[in-house]
Amino acid sequence: MNVELAKTQFNIQNSTFIIVIFRIRKKQATKKLDIKLMSVRVRFAPSPTGFLHIGGLRTALYNYLFSRHHGGTFVLRIEDTDQARYVEGAEHDIITSLEWAGMTIDEGPHKPGKVGPYRQSERKELYAKYAKQLVESGNAYYAFDTTQEIEEMRERLKASGNPSPSYDSITRQSMKNSLTLPQDEVESRLKNGEEHVIRLKVPRRETVKFEDLVRGVVSFETAGLDDQVLMKSDGMPTYHLANVVDDHAMEITHVIRGEEWLSSAPKHMLLYKAFGWEAPKMAHLPLIMSPSGGKLSKRKAETEGIPINTKDYITGNYEPEALINFLAYLGWSPGDDSEIHNMNELCELFTLDRVSKGGAVFNHKKLMWYNEHYIRQTSIDDLLLKINVLVKAAGYDVTDEEYLKKVIELLHDRVSKVDEFISMGAFFFEAPKEYDENALKKWKDDSAGFVKAYQSKIALIPESEFVATNLKTLLEETVSENEVGFGKVMMPVRIVTTGQGFGPDLFASLELLGKDEVLNRIDQALQHLN
RNA sequence: GCCGCGUUCGUCUAGGGGUCCAGGACGCCGCCCUUUCACGGCGGUAGCACGGGUUCAAAUCCCGUACGCGGUACCA
Numbered sequence: 001m002n003v004e005l006a007k008t009q010f011n012i013q014n015s016t017f018i019i020v021i022f023r024i025r026k027k028q029a030t031k032k033l034d035i036k037l038m039s040v041r042v043r044f045a046p047s048p049t050g051f052l053h054i055g056g057l058r059t060a061l062y063n064y065l066f067s068r069h070h071g072g073t074f075v076l077r078i079e080d081t082d083q084a085r086y087v088e089g090a091e092h093d094i095i096t097s098l099e100w101a102g103m104t105i106d107e108g109p110h111k112p113g114k115v116g117p118y119r120q121s122e123r124k125e126l127y128a129k130y131a132k133q134l135v136e137s138g139n140a141y142y143a144f145d146t147t148q149e150i151e152e153m154r155e156r157l158k159a160s161g162n163p164s165p166s167y168d169s170i171t172r173q174s175m176k177n178s179l180t181l182p183q184d185e186v187e188s189r190l191k192n193g194e195e196h197v198i199r200l201k202v203p204r205r206e207t208v209k210f211e212d213l214v215r216g217v218v219s220f221e222t223a224g225l226d227d228q229v230l231m232k233s234d235g236m237p238t239y240h241l242a243n244v245v246d247d248h249a250m251e252i253t254h255v256i257r258g259e260e261w262l263s264s265a266p267k268h269m270l271l272y273k274a275f276g277w278e279a280p281k282m283a284h285l286p287l288i289m290s291p292s293g294g295k296l297s298k299r300k301a302e303t304e305g306i307p308i309n310t311k312d313y314i315t316g317n318y319e320p321e322a323l324i325n326f327l328a329y330l331g332w333s334p335g336d337d338s339e340i341h342n343m344n345e346l347c348e349l350f351t352l353d354r355v356s357k358g359g360a361v362f363n364h365k366k367l368m369w370y371n372e373h374y375i376r377q378t379s380i381d382d383l384l385l386k387i388n389v390l391v392k393a394a395g396y397d398v399t400d401e402e403y404l405k406k407v408i409e410l411l412h413d414r415v416s417k418v419d420e421f422i423s424m425g426a427f428f429f430e431a432p433k434e435y436d437e438n439a440l441k442k443w444k445d446d447s448a449g450f451v452k453a454y455q456s457k458i459a460l461i462p463e464s465e466f467v468a469t470n471l472k473t474l475l476e477e478t479v480s481e482n483e484v485g486f487g488k489v490m491m492p493v494r495i496v497t498t499g500q501g502f503g504p505d506l507f508a509s510l511e512l513l514g515k516d517e518v519l520n521r522i523d524q525a526l527q528h529l530n
Numbered sequence: 531g532c533c534g535c536g537u538u539c540g541u542c543u544a545g546g547g548g549u550c551c552a553g554g555a556c557g558c559c560g561c562c563c564u565u566u567c568a569c570g571g572c573g574g575u576a577g578c579a580c581g582g583g584u585u586c587a588a589a590u591c592c593c594g595u596a597c598g599c600g601g602u603a604c605c606a
Contacts, residue, residue: 049606164533234604238603239605261600263602286536294598331543332543333543333544335543339554359537359598359599359600360542361540363541365541368556369557370556376569412569413568414567414569442566487566490566500566502567504567
């Protein structure tokens with residue numbers, strides 16, 4: 001209606017203008033309508049083959065953000081159909097990782113909803129039933145070929161010049177399956193329990209076209225597709241079958257997954273069609289790339305110093321908010337110049353049409369920048385909670401919370417990760433055992449003399465006046481009496497008391513350490529340093 | 531090989547025919563602040579892969595090429 005108005009008002013002047021308006025309005029209108037009509041259900045469907053890696057976490061995140069943006073449901077489904085690659089404990093790791101990151105799973109193996117069970121190994125019968133249904137409807141068939149026979153077929157074809165031999169609409173005609181074998185033989189083979197698989201009967205020449213929510217319309221020719229195995233000989237479904245059956249059974253409305261699945265999507269579309277089901281909307285996310293190129297793999301990440309598993313970020317004391325913020329922006333942006341958003345804001349802002357199409361290189365330095373940012377935003381009291389744990393873990397017996405708070409205050413805007421409060425501030429917890437090599441370069445022949453001079457001054461002031469301002473004044477005195485630069489005295493004092501050549505405000509640090517401790521440390525140090 | 535998908539500063543991105551001799555962020559460099567190292571503030575460096583079209587006008591639309599990535603399993 002708005003469009004009509006626009007037309008009558010502007011068509012005399014400029015007809016292209018109207019067309020532009022019309023297109024934009026129409027696009028937005030249909031998109032909003034689509035999503036409002038159905039209640040959004042998305043799933044994160046990892047295989048329990050190891051720890052949840054960072055790419056998986058991001059896929060989960062985008063699913064989560066999308067679900068929350070539309071007030072939908074976030075489902076966790078465990079795709080454990082590959083018994084050989086199953087890893088004990090992986091499921092637990094996935095769940096705890098998602099929770100650590102701040103994502104709430106609405107339905108999952110640990111939190112059953114109406115469409116369970118949520119482990120594919122527990123849904124076997126369902127797949128078998130549907131696979132059989134496909135055979136009966138003529139969309140799939142039994143195949144009895146051994147792996148060896150298939151290999152031989154491939155080699156034979158390769159030898160005769162076929163560069164990519166496959167089990168497809170042509171080659172299946174010369175293989176041992178229910179399409180070529182007489183029906184009674186098929187039946188007897190099945191009755192005898194002979195090993196077999198069920199394959200999808202991929203149509204010979206068809207174009208599979210669908211709209212990907214991040215890429216637009218994509219299309220594939222079925223000629224390039226194998227007759228996919230649907231049921232393996234061990235009675236388990238393949239990913240393709242299980243995935244389609246479950247997404248349908250679990251009423252998933254939007255499939256949001258990594259780009260590595262894009263090539264498989266036409267197989268899935270064919271399956272939906274064969275079942276006569278409406279396919280969910282598809283969105284294939286750009287991959288996270290390694291700085292050296294290629295998909296960020298475990299091996300690459302390790303050699304490039306990037307933690308690959310979510311667990312590594314947990315044990316590495318990263319801020320979950322920082323990781324989430326960073327990951328959200330790796331392949332997506334809200335379209336303005338903002339960089340910082342918490343989970344709630346991300347949920348509000350996230351839309352699939354703002355996901356970028358190209359792969360995104362993981363930039364660890366930017367992650368650290370986010371981490372730093374979130375630490376600075378965290379209050380001293382909240383940091384104290386984390387520091388308490390870390391101090392204990394490091395084996396220090398420091399329980400005075402007021403003391404710890406002061407340590408945190410002094411280091412708050414110098415650390416980029418919480419564990420640096422412990423490493424950078426180690427001298428607050430114990431006297432230095434060794435003196436930093438680089439710092440010692442600044443230790444000159446006259447350093448010990450200056451330190452002694454300063455020591456004798458501060459030894460005279462009462463404990464109650466052992467405060468930063470006084471300590472600074474006395475150091476200034478030492479400086480002027482010796483007619484040297486400030487650093488000539490300050491740095492040696494810093495080295496003997498902290499073991500480091502850098503760090504927080506020296507006088508505030510000395511005040512916090514206390515008179516006895518400072519004097520002791522100086523004595524101790526001067527035994528080693530001359 | 532074949533199929534598919536991509537390509538804006540080193541990296542993440544904004545931009546989707548004129549408002550862009552391309553904006554922001556990380557990094558890097560410089561300056562300021564400063565007792566060190568940081569933080570912070572200010573400034574700088576650097577990019578539309580290439581070639582053809584279409585158009586009065588192209589980073590933006592079309593076609594090629596190159597390059598990258600993914601897939602091509604009884605793995606997901």
